[in-house]
Amino acid sequence: MDQKVNKYQELLTDLLTKYAGRFNQNANNIKTQPIIDTERNHFQLLRLGWDNNRYTFSVVFHFDIKDGKIWLQENRTDILIAKELVELGVPPTDIVLGLQAPEDRAYTGYAAA
Amino acid sequence: MDQKVNKYQELLTDLLTKYAGRFNQNANNIKTQPIIDTERNHFQLLRLGWDNNRYTFSVVFHFDIKDGKIWLQENRTDILIAKELVELGVPPTDIVLGLQAPEDRAYTGYAAA
Numbered sequence: 001m002d003q004k005v006n007k008y009q010e011l012l013t014d015l016l017t018k019y020a021g022r023f024n025q026n027a028n029n030i031k032t033q034p035i036i037d038t039e040r041n042h043f044q045l046l047r048l049g050w051d052n053n054r055y056t057f058s059v060v061f062h063f064d065i066k067d068g069k070i071w072l073q074e075n076r077t078d079i080l081i082a083k084e085l086v087e088l089g090v091p092p093t094d095i096v097l098g099l100q101a102p103e104d105r106a107y108t109g110y111a112a113a
Numbered sequence: 114m115d116q117k118v119n120k121y122q123e124l125l126t127d128l129l130t131k132y133a134g135r136f137n138q139n140a141n142n143i144k145t146q147p148i149i150d151t152e153r154n155h156f157q158l159l160r161l162g163w164d165n166n167r168y169t170f171s172v173v174f175h176f177d178i179k180d181g182k183i184w185l186q187e188n189r190t191d192i193l194i195a196k197e198l199v200e201l202g203v204p205p206t207d208i209v210l211g212l213q214a215p216e217d218r219a220y221t222g223y224a225a226a
Contacts, residue, residue: 033153033155034153035148035150035153035155035157036150036152036153037148037149037150039149040146040147040148040149042146042148042159044148044157044159046155046175048175048186048187048211050214050215053214055212055214057172057175057186057187057212059170059172062159062161062170073161073170074161074170098161099168099170101163101166101168102163
């Protein structure tokens with residue numbers, strides 16, 4: 001279990017770091033930062049900053065690792081990020097779409113909890 | 114500088130842990146979790162979960178430590194959290210209200226950047 005959790009921690013860190021780099025290629029004042037808490041197993045990508053008198057504070061992705069599974073809790077993009085996890089080697093049975101209603105998760109092709 | 118940053122890291126961790134405990138006294142399914150990234154110096158309190166067929170995903174507080182100062186980037190409460198930092202011993206010159214427009218910060222009583 002611990003070895004699997006370590007693997008998922010590294011995988012999520014790499015994934016969020018990759019997307020932070022992509023988002024930060026835009027040359028405006030909104031910065032994208034990964035937030036990595038391997039002690040509590042929370043992983044987030046956050047965009048924030050002031051641009052043209054407008055404040056942006058927006059969570060792009062948020063994952064938790066709970067009981068050896070990756071929970072997707074937020075996705076404000078049209079990127080199929082759970083599918084990307086599968087392509088990176090995570091079995092669908094280890095992925096929970098937490099942002100879907102619990103009673104709908106049985107039909108997602110991923111784990112229900 | 115490093116000693117000061119360590120002190121602010123501990124202070125923010127304690128503060129968010131305290132508020133997580135308070136929010137979690139509510140007996141519903143929305144859980145409040147601190148996210149602590151001392152490597153990148155991001156500190157967040159997040160509420161999330163399903164309750165009565167409704168999904169909550171809401172950042173309560175978010176702080177960054179940058180250049181030895183504490184930046185308040187989000188506060189979705191009516192708690193005067195910057196004032197609380199001052200009461201905990203942080204000088205107002207080490208606090209930046211990042212969620213205020215840069216040109217307004219000179220009038221906040223806190224640091225402008």
